[in-house]
Amino acid sequence: MKEAKNGKTQIITGPSQRELKEHGSYQFPFLVSYERLSGYESGSFLWHWHREIELTLITKGNMIYQINDRQFCMKENDALFGNSSTLHSAHMADGKDCAYISVTFAPRLLYGYEGSLIQNKYTDPFLRPSALAAVHFDGSQIWHNDFVEGLRQIIKEDEEKQPFYEVKIQEFLLHLWLILLKHGLSEGTDGEEKGATHSLAAKHSMDEKNYERIRQMLSYIQENYAQKLELEEISHHVHICKSECCRIFKSYMKESLFDYLLKYRIEQSLPDVLAEKDTLTEIALRVGFTDSNYYSKVFRRIKGCSPREYRRRYHER
Incomplete structure (x- = not known):
């Protein structure tokens, strides 16, 4: 992420929308991040992806989280497993802020070394985005609570950093993966393993x-x-x-490709709208619109207010 001119953060992606943020280090590819949707431009983060697995825990509020073609309405104390290399985005529910904790880690923390039995049998077959993109832990099943409690333990170990905490984190990650293998991930691959179709x-x-x-x-x-x-x-x-x-x-x-393009252009214009240095015409042309009238019309449709109203509301916070 980077900090925009207005103090908001933005996810930085490369040419293929892959997130460039480093998730931990090569020696220990694991990262815990404490986030709020209000910390992003317009209270949402746009589509991106990364090779790391991501676990999300909602600590306050609600969010709408989309992974590939699936959408999840997440509430406080819900958790979400997002598979490696899946496309994902999220936005506020009902315009209200949401606080959450993100745990990202490289799959090799699970299998150890390339070509291991654990990798070939228990991780690689389940890491394809098409196998199972996500699992929503909403407490509707008993094993959901076991997973969320394990995730909380991982966050606690990282926060306290007591002796051997890295070993404990890896142990808990393997524990969570075992829960997924038993209850969640196998749903997406049983048919293949049995040679059904x-x-x-x-x-x-x-x-x-x-x-x-x-x-x-x-x-x-x-x-x-x-x-x-x-x-x-x-x-x-x-x-x-x-x-x-x-x-x-x-x-x-x-959503349609054209709607996404318009939404992306509006999102890219927000820092300049809040900076108040350029006219609406200059801003509109800079992000690909042909005139300020059409830009303002699209802005209102997407944001629910005009660019000037958006700027005023932001400064009144």
């Missing part, structure tokens, strides 16, 4: 291909949003026709 494996392969296409679309938008963008350019970038490009994006992301 070839169609399931084919669907997984197509899902992985389509999510890679979506990452490329997001990357192209990130790099070119300030220019005039045509659907033909984006579809050509991912080597598919225009209709298929729109269908794939809408099917997986639950």
Whole structure:
């Protein structure tokens, strides 16, 4: 993340929307972060991904969390498992702030070394985004409570940093993974392991291909949003026709490609809106709109107020 001109944080991503933030160190690839959605521009973070597994615990408020094509309404004390390399985003529920703790770690903390039996048998088969993207722990099942309690123990060990805390953290991570293997992750792969169908494996392969296409679309938008963008350019970038490009994006992301482009442009304009240094016309042109009237219309539709009202509300906080 980086701090914007207005003190808000933003997730920094590379060309494929992969988050560039370092999650711990090479020696111990593990990180606990204490976050609030109000710390991000407009109270949300946009689509991104990383190879680390992410565990999220809601400590206050509610949030709408989306992972790949699934959406979760999370409340206080809920937790969420987000698989490696999944696309994810989140925003406030009902416009109210949400505090949460994020635990991210590299899968190798589970399996130790490349080619190990643990990796080949118990981690790699379950790390595909198409196998199972996420698990929501909302207390509806007894084993959910066991998982959330284990997650709290990990956070506690990291906070207190008593002797051997790294060993204890790794022990708890393995404990949580075992819970997932027993109750959650196996749901996405049992059919394959039993050789039940070839169609399931084919669907997984197509899902992985389509999510890679979506990452490329997001990357192209990130790099070119300030220019005039045509659907033909984006579809050509991912080597598919225009209709298929729109269908794939809408099917997986639950919003149209054009709506995402507009939303991304508005989000990129927020620091300049709050800085009050440029006119609305200058801001609109800088983020890819053709005029300030259309920019203001889209801004109101997405944010529920005009750019000037947004600026006023921010400074009145």
